Amino acid sequence: MKMHNFSPVDGLLRDNTVLSAGMVISPIIICGNNLQNAVALIYAFSIITLFSVALASFVPQKLPYAAKIIAYAIISSAIFIPVKILTEQIYPQCSESIGIYFPLLAVNSLIVYQTEVRFFKMRKLKMISSLVFYILGFDFVILLVGFIRELLAYGTIYNHVVNMDSIISGIGAPFGGFILLGLLCGIFRKLRTIASSGNDSDSEVK
């Protein structure tokens, strides 16, 4: 079997799930306007994605492409059932505030597209470590976005009031989420370019 040379930490830095690859954007824009929702989404997304991809890796690769995609989607929506029951126990309010974006995590692009394109081209152990970094990439972005939006839109951090002079309420709305995420993507790309050009010049000096 041909193995591809992906770095396991790509998902966190170079090829971040959200900022670089543009995946799983909708829950960040709509629900990622406070840290409480962000934590609930991190918990649900991490469990659903980790277990779905891990279980999906046992689906025979000889199956037709369409059958494999269906199997991945069915597995993730089946895993969603116990996760939903657990979330209702652990985060009862968040489960309601996340609304339809919670079940939609079961059809997220990381499970449906990236499994075939990236994860299943790796050996099992490397696949799991790479997947963990992809999940951490999403977790980091939603925490950052949740923190910035809650602070700027409501003047609070995890529901604790912070002494803020001015509040930009629009950043808590969907359009604020789009614009902030767009700006973060641009900044991330710039930093990545600077870092990679720095690495290139280092290697030239050596």
Added chain:
Amino acid sequence: MFIITQLITQLCANIIFSQALGTSTIIIAARNKKNLAFAACTIMLFTTAGSSLAYFADKVISSENQNWLMLCYVSIIALLYVCALTLLWLINKNIFNKAKLYIHISAFNCAVAGSMLMAHNKAVGMHIFYNYFKSGLEAGIGFLLASLILTAAYKNLNSSKVPASFRGFPAMLVYIGIISMALYALK
């Protein structure tokens, strides 16, 4: 006047601009201008058919078994996906060979599953087939409108005049945000 009012209503309730459903899909599809039009039309068919079939699923699933709803909806999408592939195979094998690698992106995404869940939420206690169909069609038209708006700006968002770091995907997000803000004001 009626058409303008309907257009504004459609835009204000747009699944991309107001609910961000299918944003990742539209961004993946926007990497190629031709793909965007094809994906938008396919997604419109999937949202309409999916929401219509969600009506039957909601009839079968009792309120105590709501946890199984997503699994049921994903099974419906899988069924539609297989039907679409079979139809393409019967119509033209060349188109089938080209489309089979992309059509799952139009089927398994937040826009299709989200439109089914929205139709379910709107129909609380009042299960009427027409409402499900209408909700799915509206979501599909909304996606199509959003993709038309993105297609119009595609060239400028990918222009060399845009700073390299913001070119393409980040500029597209900011652009969607600005349109979303304008529609937010219209509400």
